[in-house]
Amino acid sequence: MSLDESRQKPHERLATVLAEDLDAVNALIRERMASKHAPRIPEVTAHLVEAGGKRLRPMLTLAAARLCGYDGADHVKLAATVEFIHTATLLHDDVVDESAKRRGRPTANLLWDNKSSVLVGDYLFARAFQLMTEPGNLRVLNILSDAAATIAEGEVLQLTAAQDLSTTEDIYLQVVRGKTAALFSAATEVGGVIAGRPDAEVQALFDYGDALGIAFQIVDDLLDYWGGDATGKNVGDDFRERKLTLPLIKAFAKADEAERAFWKRVIEKGDQREGDLETAMDLLNRHGALEATRIEALAWSAKAKAAMEGFPPSELRDLLIGVNDYVIERVS
Known part of the structure; x- marks a missing residue:
């Protein structure tokens, strides 16, 4: 390993190892996001697809397939499918959340309009379904189409649970499995399926993606309250947006009447005043909600690692670990 490679973060090293496959995925994405009749589609799509994201989800598909010894080309189509589904959900999410920034850049709905974002998101979902049928594998089609439905279901559940303090940790986990983990687990699972691996290995890949996705989201929710320069997040954004995430659910469960x-007042009614964030932080710390959330993230991370350790030692296995x-480095 060169000095430059040794300084890379794990996902960057994974991208280096998968560089040829990733180039093929990016070329396919550019090809399939084109439109002869609606130039707005490639404009909006390119703004988000080429905004410098990590391509983590499609990399999981490529890595899982290669880990399982796959030497065909269909994993490229499936990785592009995963990225299209992810991008479509981001376009829709930014409209629902009325977001103004994504990855440090103005959102598509801000630069164009909500109608364009929603319709281009629909177009990308349609492209994703076209791509997922091309390998001609019914099991792959079932996994990815089920994931798309689960993601939509999770987003609707989040909408109905938002600002509802009766939301339990079980419901929170259901939301996270829908909006985040479903695509992680589908991304890794289809890699094993396309390689024709035994059910036990495919299940291990699913378990890895599921646990990784859950840990990923819990860490993201925790960092909203921990913040700091290293996280790139503003402390309290979720609080100001009245998002009911795991730290707050844990604190509310231990709260007294006052x-x-x-x-x-601050979450259900949206009556937030000066000093309320500081009060919220005090309550989260007083009841150990942040530490309990951190421990939960570490537990899910341990499950992901255990699932991957069932595979023989290899560079790709170690990179996935x-x-x-x-994912959990900033809270461990």
């Missing part, structure tokens, strides 16, 4: 009144370690 504390519950505070949470109802490294990606998992990187």
Whole structure:
């Protein structure tokens, strides 16, 4: 390993190892996001697809397939499918959340309009379904189409659970499995399926993706309250947007009557005043909600690592374990 490679983060090293496959995925994405009749489609899509994302989800598909000894070309189509599904959900999410920035850049709905974002998102979903049928593998089609449905279901569940302090940790986990983990687990699972691996290996790949996705989202929710320069997040964004994430759910479960009144005012009623974030942080720390959330993220990360350790030692296996370690590095 060169000095430059040794300094790379795990997902960057994975991208280096998968460089040829990733180039093929990116070329296919550019080809399939084109439109002869609607130039707005490639304009909007390119703004988000080429915004410098990590391409983590499609890399998981490529890595899982290669880990399982696959030497065909269909994993490229499936990786592009995964990225199209992810990009479509981002376009829709930014409209629902009325977001103004994504990856440090203005969102598509801000640069164009909500109608364009929604319709281009629909176009990308349609492209994803075209791509996922091309390998001619019914099991792959079932996995990815089920994931698309689960993602939509998770987003609707999140919408109905938002600002509802009766939301339990079980419901939170259901939301996370829908909006985040479903695509992670589908991405890794189809890699094993396309390689024709035994059910036990395919299940291990699913378990890895599922646990990684859950840990990924819990860490993201935790960092909203931990923040700091290293995270790139502003402390309290979720609080200001009244998002009911795991730290807050844990704190509310231990709250006394006065504390519950505070949470109802700032989250359910949206009556937030100066100093409320500091009060919220005090309550989260007082009841150990942040530490309990951190422990939960570490537990899911351990499950992901255990699933991957069932595979024989290899560079790709170690890199996938490294990606998992990187996800929780900032809270471990």
